Amino acid sequence: MLDPFCGSGTLLVEAGLLGRHAVGCDVDPVAVFASRVKTRPLTEKALVPNLNRLLTAFSAFERDKETYARFTFDDLSSDSYAREAEGLSIPAIPNLFHWFRRYVVIDLARMRVAIRSLEAPATHRAFFELCFASIIRAASNADPVPVSGLEVTSYMKQRDKDGRIVNPFALFSQAARRAIRDMNSYSQKVDAGTRVSVLPRDATKIGPFRQRIDGVITSPPYH
Numbered sequence: 337m338l339d340p341f342c343g344s345g346t347l348l349v350e351a352g353l354l355g356r357h358a359v360g361c362d363v364d365p366v367a368v369f370a371s372r373v374k375t376r377p378l379t380e381k382a383l384v385p386n387l388n389r390l391l392t393a394f395s396a397f398e399r400d401k402e403t404y405a406r407f408t409f410d411d412l413s414s415d416s417y418a419r420e421a422e423g424l425s426i427p428a429i430p431n432l433f434h435w436f437r438r439y440v441v442i443d444l445a446r447m448r449v450a451i452r453s454l455e456a457p458a459t460h461r462a463f464f465e466l467c468f469a470s471i472i473r474a475a476s477n478a479d480p481v482p483v484s485g486l487e488v489t490s491y492m493k494q495r496d497k498d499g500r501i502v503n504p505f506a507l508f509s510q511a512a513r514r515a516i517r518d519m520n521s522y523s524q525k526v527d528a529g530t531r532v533s534v535l536p537r538d539a540t541k542i543g544p545f546r547q548r549i550d551g552v553i554t555s556p557p558y559h
Contacts, residue, residue: 338549340539345371347555348534352526359545361537366469368536373466375532376459380520383463386456387512390464393454397446398505399439408499412438424449434488435476443504444468444475467515471507 339347342360348371351358360371399407412420417438424445426432432441451464474480477496479489535542 338542338545338552339554340537340542340552341554342371342534343367345374345534347553348375348532349522352530352532353522355527355530357531357547358533359547359549360532360534361539361542362534363536363538365536368534369462370466370469371534373459373462374519374522375534377523377526378459378463378519379523380516383460383516383519386454386460387464387516389456390450390454390512391509393450394447394505394508397443397450398503399443404501404503407437407439408501412442414438417442421445435478437477437502440475440502440504444472447504447508463515463519464512467512468508470515471504471511474507475502475504 337347337351337356337358339351339358339360342348342362343364344367345360348358348360352375360375362368362371420439420442424442425448426441426445429435436444447468448465451461451468454461454464477488477492479487479492
């Protein structure tokens with residue numbers, strides 16, 4: 337099976353569960369990364385110890401509950417942000433503080449360093465990086481409902497006015513534990529002989545393939 341616009345890999349996961357060899361392609365490197373991680377079987381037994389080590393590393397940076405509660409209606413000052421950001425790699429996103437609170441930017445940057453520094457197999461670090469990516473929107477000021485677009489909506493402004501605690505470390509812990517359960521379920525059901533591969537390809541230039549392609553399917557069904 338071939339999915340020429342595989343996106344985050346939903347069809348590839350289903351193909352693996354059905355025992356169908358599958359190839360996915362996407363021009364977006366983020367999509368390729370996500371699909372590769374989601375279709376590479378990993379067990380809960382292997383992942384949990386490294387998650388625990390990662391959470392221990394996070395504990396050196398996570399703020400106390402009182403601070404997160406205070407940041408419900410407050411944030412780091414510009415000077416405090418500059419001090420905490422020193423030495424961290426923070427992407428040059430336009431209007432960064434429109435989308436994120438200052439302390440959230442610092443927390444996310446520290447988490448990313450800890451994940452990339454984790455002494456674990458590369459496949460495990462990639463898995464945790466995808467868990468990290470999955471919480472970025474929830475940690476931002478953007479409305480979490482996809483149909484609303486990426487705007488800071490009146491709904492989100494009201495939530496902030498009412499008081500919204502954003503603890504990226506807690507969000508990651510919840511997301512990672514849920515993802516590990518899902519991955520373990522996938523690993524138990526997928527046959528070891530089933531081959532699922534993901535390629536960084538433009539859909540107009542995806543062939544030829546070494547194996548026979550007996551079906552092409554994608555979702556949504558692009559014209």
